Amino acid sequence: MDFCKKCGSIMVPVKKKSAAYLACRKCGYETTKKVTSLKIKETNKKERKVIVLEKDTANLPVTAKMCPKCEHMKAWWWLQQTRAADEPPTQFFRCCNCNHVWREYK
Ligand SMILES: [Zn+2]
Ligand SMILES: [Zn+2]
Numbered sequence: 001m002d003f004c005k006k007c008g009s010i011m012v013p014v015k016k017k018s019a020a021y022l023a024c025r026k027c028g029y030e031t032t033k034k035v036t037s038l039k040i041k042e043t044n045k046k047e048r049k050v051i052v053l054e055k056d057t058a059n060l061p062v063t064a065k066m067c068p069k070c071e072h073m074k075a076w077w078w079l080q081q082t083r084a085a086d087e088p089p090t091q092f093f094r095c096c097n098c099n100h101v102w103r104e105y106k
Pocket of ligand 1: 006
């Protein structure tokens, strides 16, 4: 069991987009720690259209790509199946400078 760093109340798991986080019901404080459970895995299939902003970039490849926001020339990229399984996956980029995430259809 986790407790809120701010007020010490019990943290409850909250579903957010395709991931789940622990949140404090009292003060609204949220952890960045992802909660994995069977329930969340089930909903993931239905919520594939949502862009995962909290993608772990540590193991992602970096490519020379211009960020549309800050014009930085380096970005992490990954492929993600966002639509039907028979359609090509969408390529996502995340700016190494400002963390802006955008997508490109192949
Ligand atoms: Zn709290
Ligand atoms: Zn940028």
